[in-house]
Amino acid sequence: MSSARAAATPARRPPTAPPRSFLWARRIFLTLLTGFVLLPVYVMVSSSLKPLEDVSGAFQWLPSGLTVRPYLDIWNTVPLARYFVNSLVVAGAATVCSVVIAVFAAYAVSRHRFRGRRVFTVTVLSTQMFPGILFLLPLFLLYVNIGNATGIALFGSRGGLILTYLTFSLPFSIWMLIGYFDSIPRDLDEAAKVDGCGPLGALLRIVVPAAVPGIVAVSVYAFMTAWGEVLFASVMTNDTTRTLSVGLQGYATQNDVYWNQVMAASLVVSVPVVAGFLLLQRYLVAGLTAGAVK
Numbered sequence: 001m002s003s004a005r006a007a008a009t010p011a012r013r014p015p016t017a018p019p020r021s022f023l024w025a026r027r028i029f030l031t032l033l034t035g036f037v038l039l040p041v042y043v044m045v046s047s048s049l050k051p052l053e054d055v056s057g058a059f060q061w062l063p064s065g066l067t068v069r070p071y072l073d074i075w076n077t078v079p080l081a082r083y084f085v086n087s088l089v090v091a092g093a094a095t096v097c098s099v100v101i102a103v104f105a106a107y108a109v110s111r112h113r114f115r116g117r118r119v120f121t122v123t124v125l126s127t128q129m130f131p132g133i134l135f136l137l138p139l140f141l142l143y144v145n146i147g148n149a150t151g152i153a154l155f156g157s158r159g160g161l162i163l164t165y166l167t168f169s170l171p172f173s174i175w176m177l178i179g180y181f182d183s184i185p186r187d188l189d190e191a192a193k194v195d196g197c198g199p200l201g202a203l204l205r206i207v208v209p210a211a212v213p214g215i216v217a218v219s220v221y222a223f224m225t226a227w228g229e230v231l232f233a234s235v236m237t238n239d240t241t242r243t244l245s246v247g248l249q250g251y252a253t254q255n256d257v258y259w260n261q262v263m264a265a266s267l268v269v270s271v272p273v274v275a276g277f278l279l280l281q282r283y284l285v286a287g288l289t290a291g292a293v294k
Contacts, residue, residue, distance in 0.1 A: 048264035055259040070264040074251075077261055082240075083247035084269070090158055090243060091226035094165040098173050098222040099215060101166075106177030107203050111189065121178065127171045132231055139164060140235060156238040164232050169222040176221075180214030181207065216280050227273055244269045 047055050049066045074080050109117060143154035154160035184207060192202035208215070230245045237243060248265055251258045 044263045044267055048260055048267055050260055052256075052258060052260050055263075056256075070258075070260040071268070073258075074261045074265045074268065077258060078247055078250035080244075080247065080265060080268075083242055083244045086158065086237075086241055087227060087244040087269075088272075090161050090165065091223050093158075093162045094169060094226040095219050095222040097162070097166055098169045099219050101170060102173035102177050102218060103203075103208065103211075103215065105174045106181050107207060109174075109178050110181035111186070111199075121175065124171045125175045132168065135167075136231065136235060139232075143236070155236060156241060158241050161233065161236050161241065161243070162226075164236060165222075165226040165229065169225045173218040173222060176218055177211070177214055180211055184210050220277065220280060223276070224273060 043059075046061075046063055047059075048070050049068065050063050051065065051067055051069070054060065054063065054065070109121060140155065143160050147153050147155055154163065188206045188210065189199075189202045192206045197205060228245055229243075233243045233246045237246065248262065248269070251262045251265065
């Protein structure tokens with residue numbers, strides 16, 4: 001009898017539990033936010049599976065017919081494969097160079113006290129305040145003059161674009177890794193030195209394995225910065241070295257815009273970034289938060 005009475009009595013809410021109105025408001029807000037985020041994705045996917053005549057007219061939420069032809073035509077309308085390779089080479093090389101240089105620079109600033117250390121850190125971070133358009137013309141003139149004087153083709157080459165992206169991703173990468181290395185106990189370095197490791201050995205064998213989340217976060221930031229950049233890629237490249245962010249403009253001609261192919265190509269070029277983010281998500285979250293609190 002007592003057990004039946006206890007089962008009929010509603011469970012009491014903990015005194016620290018938020019009010020029900022707040023819970024329902026949060027659910028409604030998250031539902032609306034999810035719809036707001038997924039709506040453009042649905043438009044892209046549905047438009048990429050429609051014939052061109054259906055996309056050119058009024059938008060239909062439920063497509064009358066589906067076709068995968070746009071995903072086949074995107075490789076022939078423009079040289080998308082070449083643009084894809086160019087973007088992979090440029091973004092990959094810029095990411096590797098940025099991470100390698102940032103690891104050594106951040107370790108030196110984090111573990112050694114030298115005159116001008118604070119000035120260097122503030123200067124590195126202050127470079128992020130300036131807009132990219134401010135450096136476009138100076139870099140263009142610099143690359144052209146270097147090419148005329150030395151014969152090194154920086155303008156219109158992958159190397160010049162990699163160097164350009166490196167100048168933007170490297171300062172933030174250094175600053176971010178400084179904070180992460182500061183959160184790693186110095187006792188690990190001392191223990192490595194006792195075992196016979198020098199500064200370089202302590203960095204490569206002890207600090208770098210412990211800083212994998214921070215290095216992954218820096219890698220993702222550097223790759224995404226180079227992968228989706230449009231301003232410098234539109235000026236510093238030619239038909240041979242053009243990247244995806246600029247090459248997608250080729251689906252718009254003087255007579256028509258292949259909207260279904262634009263949507264299909266946009267989804268295809270988003271695959272590497274989305275896949276990499278999903279695979280490295282746990283490292284990325286740990287790397288972004290670990291260096292915030294010592």
